[in-house]
Amino acid sequence: MKNSQKVSKLAELQNSTMEKQLNTLQEDALESLKKINNLEKLKELEVEYLGRKGKLTEILRGLKDVPAEQKPLAGQLSNKVKTIISDAIEAKKQEIERIDVEKSLNEGFFDTTAPSTSSQIGTIHPVFETLTEVENIFSQMGFTIADGPEIESEYYNFTALNIPDDHPARDMQDTFFVEQTQHPEHGHQVLRTQTSPVQIRAMKEHGAPLRLIAPGRVFRNEATDASHDSTFHQVEGLLIDKDISIAHLKGVLEQFLTRLFDKKVSVRFRPGYFPFVEPGFEVDFSCLICEGKGCRVCKHLGWVEFMGAGMVHPNVLKAGEIDSEKYQGWAFGFGLTRLVMMRYKIPDIRLLTSGDLRFLKQF
Ligand code: DAH
Numbered sequence: 001m002k003n004s005q006k007v008s009k010l011a012e013l014q015n016s017t018m019e020k021q022l023n024t025l026q027e028d029a030l031e032s033l034k035k036i037n038n039l040e041k042l043k044e045l046e047v048e049y050l051g052r053k054g055k056l057t058e059i060l061r062g063l064k065d066v067p068a069e070q071k072p073l074a075g076q077l078s079n080k081v082k083t084i085i086s087d088a089i090e091a092k093k094q095e096i097e098r099i100d101v102e103k104s105l106n107e108g109f110f111d112t113t114a115p116s117t118s119s120q121i122g123t124i125h126p127v128f129e130t131l132t133e134v135e136n137i138f139s140q141m142g143f144t145i146a147d148g149p150e151i152e153s154e155y156y157n158f159t160a161l162n163i164p165d166d167h168p169a170r171d172m173q174d175t176f177f178v179e180q181t182q183h184p185e186h187g188h189q190v191l192r193t194q195t196s197p198v199q200i201r202a203m204k205e206h207g208a209p210l211r212l213i214a215p216g217r218v219f220r221n222e223a224t225d226a227s228h229d230s231t232f233h234q235v236e237g238l239l240i241d242k243d244i245s246i247a248h249l250k251g252v253l254e255q256f257l258t259r260l261f262d263k264k265v266s267v268r269f270r271p272g273y274f275p276f277v278e279p280g281f282e283v284d285f286s287c288l289i290c291e292g293k294g295c296r297v298c299k300h301l302g303w304v305e306f307m308g309a310g311m312v313h314p315n316v317l318k319a320g321e322i323d324s325e326k327y328q329g330w331a332f333g334f335g336l337t338r339l340v341m342m343r344y345k346i347p348d349i350r351l352l353t354s355g356d357l358r359f360l361k362q363f
Contacts, residue, residue: 018066018074021059022081025049029085033092042096046089056082094118126363127233127352130260130340131215134235137259138213141252143237146214148198151178154187156197160319161276174221176230191219195236196276199312199331202238203320208327209241215336226348233336240312240322240329246281249309249330257285261343266292268303277310277331288342304342307334 029049036042049055056078066074097117104110135145148156158170178189198214214236222228239248250267257265265285272282285306287298294300309332314324316331337349344363346352351359 026081123363126340126344137256144212146198146202146212148201151189152192152197157190157192160200161196162313162315163275176219176221194218195234199238200320203322208322211239213237229349235336237332240327244329274308276313276316278313280310283307283309307332
C-alpha cells in the first residue's frame with residue numbers, strides 16, 4: 001500500500017471511530033434523559049455529557065488525531081450532537097418545571113410571589129440597538145425624531161418629492177402597491193420605498209426652521225440576496241433654516257460618524273442625482289478598517305459608500321409649504337441596515353429579519 005493510501009485509510013478509520021463514538025454518546029444521553037425526573041439529576045446528566053470534563057470533551061480529544069481535511073466534518077458532527085443533547089436537556093427541564101408547578105397547584109398551594117423558575121431573557125435587536133444610538137447622537141445635536149406612515153400615498157412617496165409620474169425613479173425603487181382604490185389627488189397607496197416622504201409631512205406640520213431625523217422601515221419589491229432584502233431600515237435627515245450650506249452637513253455627519261464608531265471618521269462628497277435635491281451628492285466615509293489607506297473591505301478605495309444627500313429642491317420646499325426664497329436646507333438618507341451590518345460584520349442582510357435565535361442571541 002502506498003503511503004498516501006495508508007494515510008487516507010487511517011483517516012477514514014479515525015473519522016468513523018469518532019462518528020461511532022459520537023452517535024453512541026447521543027443515543028446514551030437521550031436514553032438516560034428519559035429516566036430523569038428532577039432538576040438535580042438533570043444538571044448531573046448535563047455535566048456528565050456536556051461538561052468541561054464530560055464525555056463529549058473526552059471524545060473531542062481524539063479530534064487532534066483526525067487528519068486536517070477530515071476535521072471540519074468531524075467538527076460539524078460533534079456540534080450537531082452537542083446541539084441535539086442540549087436541546088433535549090432544555091426540553092426536559094421545561095417539562096420537569098411544568099410538572100412541578102402542576103403538582104403544587106394540585107396540592108393547593110402555589111406561591112405566586114416566587115420568582116419564575118425559567119425565564120428566557122431576550123436581547124436587543126442589533127438594528128434597534130444601533131438606531132437608539134443614532135437617535136441619541138442626533139438628539140444631542142438638536143435634531144428631533146420624526147415619524148411617518150409605512151403605508152404611504154404615491155403623492156408623498158414620489159410626487160411631492162419632485163419625482164414626476166413617468167420618472168424612471170418610480171421603477172428604480174420597485175414598489176409594492178397596496179391594492180386599493182386610487183385617491184383622486186394622492187394616487188395609489190404604496191409601501192413607502194424610502195423615508196424621504198417624512199420630509200414633506202414634517203415641513204407641512206411644523207414649518208421652518210426644522211432639524212429632524214426620520215428613521216424607519218422601507219420596502220422594495222426586489223429579489224433578495226445577501227445584501228438585498230425587501231424590508232430594511234433607513235434614516236432620513238432634514239435641516240431647514242436660513243443661511244444653511246453643505247458645510248453644515250459635512251460637520252454634522254463627521255461628528256455623527258465619529259461618535260457612532262468611536263473613532264475619527266471623515267466624509268467626502270461626490271456628485272449624485274436624486275430628484276428631490278439640487279445639487280445632489282453621494283456621500284462616502286473613510287474606511288473604518290484601514291482608515292483610508294485601502295483594504296479588502298473598502299475594495300481598496302479607502303472609502304465606503306454611505307448615503308445620498310443634497311440641498312433640498314425648491315419644488316420639495318414648495319410641496320412642504322415652505323418659502324424657498326427665505327429658507328433653504330439639506331436632506332440626507334442612509335441605510336441603517338447597512339450600517340448595522342458593517343458595525344457588527346454581519347455577512348447576510350436576511351439574518352436580521354430571520355428571527356433565528358442562534359443569530360439573535362449573539363447580541
Ligand atoms: N431616498 C433616497 C433613497 O432611498 C436616499 C436619499 C438621497 C435621501 C438623497 C435624501 C437625499 O434625503 O437627499 O435612495
